[in-house]
Amino acid sequence: MARPHPAVAVCLSAWLALHPPAARAAELLAPGVISTAHNETSASLTPDRRELYFMRGDLVSGDSAILVAQRDGARYRNVRIAPFSGVWKDSEPHVSPDGKRLYFVSNRPAVAGGEGLVATRGRQSFPGANLWYVERQGAGWGAPVRIEGEVNRVPMVYNPSVAANGNLYFSAHREDSGAAYQIYVAKPDGQGYGAPQRIDLGIGVKGNHMDPAIDPQERYLLFAGDEGDSAGAADIYIAFRSADGGWGTPLRLPGEVNSAYLENAPALGRDFGELLVTSMRPAPARFPKPAQDLEAFTRRLDDPLNGSRNVWRFDIAPLLREHGIDAPG
Structure with a gap:
């Protein structure tokens, strides 16, 4: 996966900190390349x-x-x-x-x-x-x-x-x-x-x-x-x-x-249990926040986690195995 922009990485880390993984962590697909502000x-x-x-x-x-x-x-x-x-x-x-x-x-x-x-x-x-x-x-x-x-x-x-x-x-x-x-x-x-x-x-x-x-x-x-x-x-x-x-x-x-x-x-992806999902989940906004100039504020609005739809990757293999499915289709 392409390395995310530093600002995107910070937002993604903050989001994941509030959503600890139950089994397999959510993965934003190729931030800045596939998943963007659009x-x-x-x-x-x-x-x-x-x-x-x-x-x-x-x-x-x-x-x-x-x-x-x-x-x-x-x-x-x-x-x-x-x-x-x-x-x-x-x-x-x-x-x-x-x-x-x-x-x-x-x-x-x-x-x-x-x-x-x-x-x-x-x-x-x-x-x-x-x-x-x-x-x-x-x-x-x-x-x-x-x-x-x-x-x-x-x-x-x-x-x-x-x-x-x-x-x-x-x-x-x-x-x-x-x-x-x-x-x-x-x-x-x-x-x-x-x-x-x-x-x-x-x-x-x-x-x-x-x-x-x-x-x-x-x-x-x-x-x-x-x-x-x-x-x-x-x-x-x-x-x-x-x-x-x-x-x-x-x-x-x-x-x-x-x-x-x-x-x-x-x-469905091509690997067993691979699931690609569209989500509008944004990075969390906390207030009060450090003062920002217009450039910094605009970067926040222009990163993938601005509430636009993005592609996320998950692994549902454990759930499929629980239901007796243990091989790709």
């Missing part, structure tokens, strides 16, 4: 661990692009906009388990030259979201392809995550979602994907279920939401596959994964 979320590694794709956007989520960083040992470098992004509002990249496809979300038009996708909810209109993918071609990626059919019939489709068998998980607002968002799965049907099926989790449509991260073997499912015991706006939960093929009661992840702030966009 919003970063939805990190996804290629199978060889040499590339990390993630979203970076403004603080109100009005604009975003998909970025890619090279991994060199434990360090990240050469951050740049992914070749298929940078024109439309793109977000939420997910590299398939075999690395042959990268799924993402975009408001780009279904037909080249058309208008960007728009969604309306209540009295508000905002950039819409459909699922797209690019396929690996040598060292690069092919042209973006929109998923046709029922999956993208509605303009609010987010957070793709695919299992090894091709089953596509995502969150969306559809006719059977209730007032919030729910998680769906669409299975390959030979020509694309079949009709999405809603996954009933926990409190069902009474709650908000977003950002699925499926184990490649579909043994467990991580998501963001509030099952009534969330400490913040949303926390990360895990549901294990039950013997009847359904999903067990969601469990709020223990330890440092969740905080009093928003956590969302869980993503």
Whole structure:
């Protein structure tokens, strides 16, 4: 991992001092390189661990692009906009388990030259979201392809995550979602994907279920939401596959994964138990504080722990082993 700026290191040390690790410490991912003063979320590694794709956007989520960083040992470098992004509002990249496809979300038009996708909810209109993918071609990626059919019939489709068998998980607002968002799965049907099926989790449509991260073997499912015991706006939960093929009661992840702030966009890393999570947790502010000049104050506001969304790394291997899972997907 790249060495953090001294000011960032001080803020991170102060935060961790107030949050002693329950099992494995929280790790801010590449501060100053991946995690910055902007919003970063939805990190996804290629199978060889040499590339990390993630979203970076403004603080109100009005604009975003998909970025890619090279991994060199434990360090990240050469951050740049992914070749298929940078024109439309793109977000939420997910590299398939075999690395042959990268799924993402975009408001780009279904037909080249058309208008960007728009969604309306209540009295508000905002950039819409459909699922797209690019396929690996040598060292690069092919042209973006929109998923046709029922999956993208509605303009609010987010957070793709695919299992090894091709089953596509995502969150969306559809006719059977209730007032919030729910998680769906669409299975390959030979020509694309079949009709999405809603996954009933926990409190069902009474709650908000977003950002699925499926184990490649579909043994467990991580998501963001509030099952009534969330400490913040949303926390990360895990549901294990039950013997009847359904999903067990969601469990709020223990330890440092969740905080009093928003956590969302869980993503599985390539190592067993590796979990990447987006969090808005800031460095603590204590008062009175030493007098600062404008330069010092601005540095504080411009470091990653300013309350913007960052990517954090955790190890949930002990929890998985407690539930009989002791090998990668």
